[in-house]
Amino acid sequence: MTFLWPGNLFLVLLVPLLVAAYVWAQRRRHRYALRYASLSLVREALGRGPGWRRHVPPALLLAALFFMLVATARPQTVVTVPVQEGTVILAIDVSGSMQAEDLRPSRMEAAKAAAKAFVEKQGPGVRIGIVAFTGDAQIVQTPTFDKDLVAAGIDRLRPQRATAIGRGILASLDAIFEGSEEVPPSVAALARLAGEPVPGATPQPLPQGVRDTSASIVLLSDGQNNQFPAPQQILDEAVNRGIRIYTVGVGSAEGTVLRIQGRTVRTRLDEATLKQIAEITDGQYFNASNAEDLRAVYENLTTQLVFRNEKTEVTALFTALAAILSVVAAALSLLWFQRIP
């Protein structure tokens, strides 16, 4: 737990002070006690007295005060916040190596199955789009709430040749911002890389710590980027828009020699780049070396996307707790002693 105004925590020192004051007041009260001839009769009539109960309302009140004082320091805590709506782009590598059959029935088919399972699990408030990338990237399905359309989009994926992770990301960003007034992110990025003036206004970088969590990209790849632009060059586009990229790597970094339709192909998974992409955009990297892994990764992602841990100010909770405690203290006091402490 952290505090926005930790200086105010010093106020909490008032609580022990008040406890001391309370004890002192009790003593004082004893000093000003009613002198009475003999308590023998009173004791007999008293039965069991208020005893410890008389300390309960003041104690509750003190606790309430404690929480109020802590609340003035504006406590923050990491809370799991469900993200009910947003946009998820599934960017899927459809390069030739995806035909490899080290995953059953093939990398392509396993990825499709996992992606479909992922789509099924998403809530109704999530728009899903499909982007396929090889030598170039294309939007297979613009983000939509219609899961059948998405599933059909996944089915349409066919293995192609090269691998352009950078373009995949840009196409995904385009898909997210499709229909907005903004210049498509890919146009802006390519213009910037070519050294040309960027048409339209560049989005201002978001302030530190603030993130738009409503959109994210899930990028699946099994190879190395071998096309312009390099993914590192265009990541700013995603970061500035507050979009996280979760990356899923299929295969291993050592590289495997695969037989694809009778030909021998050597592929290497560029794990470092995928990790970097995830890290820079505040996403996460997963590795899948078999079909179960892949499915697990997507399932894991489901919860990751739907719930996010966010730093939230919980002052309201503290104040509410303090209010409840005060009310309970007053109620008990009224109930037991017919007065408010």
Add this chain to the structure above:
Amino acid sequence: MREYHEDREITAQFLLDVSPSVDFGTANALKRDLLIDFVAVLARLLTRQGNRVGAMLYGRGVERVIPARGGRMQVLRLIDDLERRPRLERAPETSLRELLATAITTVRRRSLLFVVSDFFSTPGWEPALTLLGRRHEVLAIRLTDPRERELPDIGMVVMNDAETGEHLWVDTSDARFRTRFAEVVRRRDAALAAAFARARVEALELSTEDDLVRTIVRYAAGRKVRNARRAAAGAVR
């Protein structure tokens, strides 16, 4: 013509409980003031007819024994002694038995004994009173205060025992407590009356809210009636 005066001098002893519980009073005076007034009135009355008066004072224990003597000076000395006694802050609970036992061993001649106390005491004094009552004429003077009968309704208070200093939190507004307290007071009145009756001792209650002289006069009148009745009953028998 000769006039005969009955010239049988009486010795009267005041057994006085001046423990801290007697330093309490909420109406017109403290119970202790009442006690002093009572002693003054009775001692003056008795010495005027040439009787002798003495006293025993109980504070933390039997603290002072003033031998019986006659005369105005004796009365003044007695009152002065009582007035001068400092108010005790703390004391062990009063043990009336101790006071009564002292009287049993020290008062040898048949005397008139006034036991003046609020009768807030450790138990076990009744047999001693009975024993005293056999030998002497004993009058139990019970000092009371209206606040001992009924507590004011003032919510939560800390009450402090005048003798032991014990503190007790009391919710004087609690209806159940009030009824229980009234019941306890009633039981105590009944128990004291029964104890005096068993010891065959006459009892008189002096309250801080009543007028002392009027109470004594009323008592004397009642006593005359009771004696007459007793005599009549004896004649019938």
